[in-house]
């Protein structure tokens with residue numbers, strides 16, 4: 001969320017339902033973090049900043065834009081960077097409705113300079129732009145790389161986590177280093193470009209759900225909750241949102257947990273499109289440091 005992607009509808013809907021919107025890439029990725037410098041180079045924002053005698057990042061988190069004085073948490077979304085590229089008036093920027101642009105720009109991607117990017121994240125925290133800083137889609141190895149250079153350690157690593165991709169090693173590693181794992185796609189992200197129906201169609205989960213009089217979604221969310229991670233599930237449906245919150249007054253039995261533990265493990269979101277001859281990651285092995293399939 002940034003002035004160039006203001007999420008008006010999403011914001012109205014969430015605030016109207018008492019849900020605080022948490023923004024990632026509010027600085028438009030600052031060039032090295034994700035996407036392009038588009039927001040940071042926006043003339044309108046620069047003009048406002050000049051008039052107010054402030055820097056662009058300060059202006060971009062103020063009440064006039066995000067209705068926030070600061071962010072609670074600011075994450076590095078992915079561990080790769082993109083050169084700025086424009087053709088005519090088209091710039092390559094990661095936006096959910098235009099995924100083709102990010103794939104098209106793979107030859108412009110390059111390994112993230114973790115030292116300088118993490119130093120910039122730490123500056124955001126020191127400047128009070130964010131209360132905390134963290135990571136997303138980082139493997140054990142990449143978290144360790146950050147820890148080896150960090151003056152301010154990350155507090156969160158937001159990654160795919162569900163019964164079909166349980167992230168046992170990463171959870172142990174992160175929690176052992178004081179980093180909370182945050183589970184995205186806890187239902188396997190059915191219906192998105194990055195997910196599949198595999199979680200919601202899993203026969204074992206259906207069996208457990210039937211026996212307990214719960215839905216598969218509730219079993220997945222309860223399972224994630226019992227792992228001691230934070231959970232981000234998405235629904236635009238009021239009934240399903242309610243259902244997704246009804247997981248706190250019951251629990252999974254030891255036997256059910258054991259059965260879930262034995263489900264063959266495979267990432268749903270493998271991000272194969274980030275693997276490219278022209279990009280920094282030539283194989284899935286390189287992209288995920290081997291953490292993508294445990295069958």
Ligand SMILES: NC(=O)c1ccc[n+]([C@@H]2O[C@H](COP(=O)([O-])OP(=O)(O)OC[C@H]3O[C@@H](n4cnc5c(N)ncnc54)[C@H](OP(=O)(O)O)[C@@H]3O)[C@@H](O)[C@H]2O)c1
Nearest residue numbers: 136184185186187188189191217232233234235236237240
């Ligand atoms: N950091 C990252 O790289 C990253 C990557 C992926 C996702 N995320 C974030 O993680 C959050 C959640 O992940 P996600 O959207 O990928 O996957 P998800 O929450 O696992 O799945 C969302 C899908 O499940 C459906 N759904 C929700 N509740 C349901 C229920 N009770 N029964 C049946 N279907 C249900 C939703 O449809 P309806 O809306 O129709 O209910 C939607 O199609 C999102 O906010 C996303 O932005 C972050």
